[in-house]
Amino acid sequence: MVSQNSSASGSSCHSRLSAPVLKCYHNEVAPLRVVRHNGQRLGMKFYACAYWPISKATCGFFSWVDDVNLIQDMQFQILDKNTTITDLENKVKMLKEENENLEDQLAEVEIECNERRLMMECEADDKRKTYALLLSWVFFFCNHVLDVLITKW
Numbered sequence: 001m002v003s004q005n006s007s008a009s010g011s012s013c014h015s016r017l018s019a020p021v022l023k024c025y026h027n028e029v030a031p032l033r034v035v036r037h038n039g040q041r042l043g044m045k046f047y048a049c050a051y052w053p054i055s056k057a058t059c060g061f062f063s064w065v066d067d068v069n070l071i072q073d074m075q076f077q078i079l080d081k082n083t084t085i086t087d088l089e090n091k092v093k094m095l096k097e098e099n100e101n102l103e104d105q106l107a108e109v110e111i112e113c114n115e116r117r118l119m120m121e122c123e124a125d126d127k128r129k130t131y132a133l134l135l136s137w138v139f140f141f142c143n144h145v146l147d148v149l150i151t152k153w
Protein backbone atom coordinates (compact mmCIF):
# COMPACT_ATOMS: atom_id res chain seq x y z
CA MET A 1 0.00 0.00 0.00
CA VAL A 2 2.70 2.47 0.94
CA SER A 3 5.39 2.70 -1.72
CA GLN A 4 8.58 4.75 -1.73
CA ASN A 5 7.00 7.08 -4.26
CA SER A 6 3.92 7.90 -2.26
CA SER A 7 5.98 8.59 0.82
CA ALA A 8 8.26 10.85 -1.19
CA SER A 9 5.35 12.83 -2.62
CA GLY A 10 3.80 12.79 0.84
CA SER A 11 6.83 14.32 2.44
CA SER A 12 7.04 17.05 -0.20
CA CYS A 13 3.40 17.71 0.55
CA HIS A 14 4.22 18.07 4.24
CA SER A 15 6.83 20.68 3.54
CA ARG A 16 4.23 22.87 1.85
CA LEU A 17 1.39 22.23 4.25
CA SER A 18 2.16 21.83 7.89
CA ALA A 19 1.08 18.55 9.39
CA PRO A 20 -0.88 18.82 12.63
CA VAL A 21 1.36 19.30 15.62
CA LEU A 22 1.04 16.66 18.31
CA LYS A 23 2.56 16.84 21.77
CA CYS A 24 3.87 13.92 23.74
CA TYR A 25 3.20 13.30 27.42
CA HIS A 26 6.19 15.52 28.20
CA ASN A 27 4.06 18.29 26.66
CA GLU A 28 6.76 18.69 24.04
CA VAL A 29 6.22 18.69 20.30
CA ALA A 30 6.38 15.11 19.06
CA PRO A 31 8.38 15.09 15.82
CA LEU A 32 6.84 13.49 12.78
CA ARG A 33 9.00 10.53 11.76
CA VAL A 34 9.07 8.04 8.92
CA VAL A 35 9.78 4.32 9.19
CA ARG A 36 13.11 3.84 7.43
CA HIS A 37 13.82 0.18 7.96
CA ASN A 38 12.59 -2.27 5.40
CA GLY A 39 9.38 -4.01 6.27
CA GLN A 40 5.66 -3.79 6.00
CA ARG A 41 5.60 -0.35 7.61
CA LEU A 42 8.38 1.20 5.49
CA GLY A 43 7.55 4.79 4.67
CA MET A 44 4.75 5.04 7.19
CA LYS A 45 4.75 8.12 9.31
CA PHE A 46 4.37 8.35 13.01
CA TYR A 47 4.63 10.74 15.88
CA ALA A 48 6.78 9.73 18.83
CA CYS A 49 8.07 11.33 22.00
CA ALA A 50 10.79 13.90 21.33
CA TYR A 51 13.24 11.76 23.34
CA TRP A 52 12.51 8.61 21.39
CA PRO A 53 14.47 6.50 20.52
CA ILE A 54 17.75 7.98 21.70
CA SER A 55 16.99 8.51 25.33
CA LYS A 56 15.42 6.20 27.82
CA ALA A 57 13.51 9.21 29.08
CA THR A 58 10.84 8.67 26.45
CA CYS A 59 7.35 8.99 27.82
CA GLY A 60 6.09 6.29 25.51
CA PHE A 61 3.99 8.56 23.34
CA PHE A 62 3.48 7.03 19.91
CA SER A 63 0.92 7.57 17.20
CA TRP A 64 0.77 6.32 13.64
CA VAL A 65 -0.09 8.85 10.99
CA ASP A 66 -2.58 7.66 8.48
CA ASP A 67 -1.86 9.49 5.21
CA VAL A 68 -5.57 9.71 4.49
CA ASN A 69 -6.23 11.13 7.93
CA LEU A 70 -3.29 13.49 7.54
CA ILE A 71 -4.65 14.84 4.24
CA GLN A 72 -8.14 15.16 5.73
CA ASP A 73 -6.63 16.88 8.71
CA MET A 74 -4.76 19.31 6.49
CA GLN A 75 -7.84 19.90 4.37
CA PHE A 76 -9.71 20.62 7.57
CA GLN A 77 -6.96 23.00 8.63
CA ILE A 78 -7.22 24.79 5.29
CA LEU A 79 -11.01 25.02 5.62
CA ASP A 80 -10.59 26.23 9.16
CA LYS A 81 -8.11 28.86 8.05
CA ASN A 82 -10.45 29.90 5.23
CA THR A 83 -13.20 30.32 7.79
CA THR A 84 -10.89 32.39 9.94
CA ILE A 85 -9.96 34.52 6.93
CA THR A 86 -13.65 35.04 6.09
CA ASP A 87 -14.35 35.96 9.72
CA LEU A 88 -11.46 38.42 9.71
CA GLU A 89 -12.57 39.89 6.38
CA ASN A 90 -16.05 40.40 7.84
CA LYS A 91 -14.53 42.03 10.89
CA VAL A 92 -12.45 44.32 8.67
CA LYS A 93 -15.60 45.24 6.74
CA MET A 94 -17.46 45.97 9.99
CA LEU A 95 -14.58 48.02 11.34
CA LYS A 96 -14.40 49.98 8.07
CA GLU A 97 -18.12 50.76 8.28
CA GLU A 98 -17.71 51.74 11.93
CA ASN A 99 -14.77 53.91 10.96
CA GLU A 100 -16.82 55.61 8.23
CA ASN A 101 -19.63 56.24 10.71
CA LEU A 102 -17.18 57.73 13.18
CA GLU A 103 -15.69 59.91 10.44
CA ASP A 104 -19.17 61.14 9.56
CA GLN A 105 -19.87 61.88 13.21
CA LEU A 106 -16.54 63.65 13.52
CA ALA A 107 -17.33 65.79 10.47
CA GLU A 108 -20.71 66.69 12.00
CA VAL A 109 -19.09 67.60 15.31
CA GLU A 110 -16.52 69.72 13.49
CA ILE A 111 -19.24 71.58 11.60
CA GLU A 112 -21.13 72.16 14.86
CA CYS A 113 -17.93 73.38 16.53
CA ASN A 114 -17.29 75.82 13.69
CA GLU A 115 -20.86 77.12 13.89
CA ARG A 116 -20.57 77.60 17.65
CA ARG A 117 -17.21 79.33 17.30
CA LEU A 118 -18.67 81.69 14.69
CA MET A 119 -21.65 82.40 16.97
CA MET A 120 -19.34 83.08 19.91
CA GLU A 121 -17.18 85.36 17.78
CA CYS A 122 -20.30 87.23 16.67
CA GLU A 123 -21.48 87.55 20.27
CA ALA A 124 -18.04 88.81 21.30
CA ASP A 125 -18.14 91.25 18.41
CA ASP A 126 -21.61 92.44 19.48
CA LYS A 127 -20.38 92.96 23.03
CA ARG A 128 -17.41 94.94 21.75
CA LYS A 129 -19.75 97.10 19.66
CA THR A 130 -22.05 97.67 22.66
CA TYR A 131 -19.09 98.72 24.82
CA ALA A 132 -17.85 101.03 22.09
CA LEU A 133 -21.32 102.59 21.81
CA LEU A 134 -21.57 102.96 25.59
CA LEU A 135 -18.11 104.53 25.75
CA SER A 136 -18.94 106.97 23.00
CA TRP A 137 -22.14 107.92 24.85
CA VAL A 138 -20.23 108.45 28.06
CA PHE A 139 -17.63 110.47 26.22
CA PHE A 140 -20.32 112.53 24.50
CA PHE A 141 -22.14 113.09 27.80
CA CYS A 142 -18.96 114.15 29.60
CA ASN A 143 -18.12 116.54 26.76
CA HIS A 144 -21.59 117.96 26.92
CA VAL A 145 -21.40 118.44 30.69
CA LEU A 146 -18.01 120.11 30.31
CA ASP A 147 -19.41 122.38 27.60
CA VAL A 148 -22.32 123.36 29.81
CA LEU A 149 -20.02 124.02 32.76
CA ILE A 150 -17.63 126.11 30.65
CA THR A 151 -20.40 128.21 29.09
CA LYS A 152 -22.03 128.80 32.47
CA TRP A 153 -18.69 129.83 34.04
Ligand SMILES: [Zn+2]
Binding pocket: 024, 025, 026, 027, 028, 049, 050, 051, 058, 059, 060, 061
Ligand atom coordinates in the same frame (compact mmCIF):
# COMPACT_ATOMS: atom_id res chain seq x y z
ZN1 LIG B 1 7.68 12.57 25.70
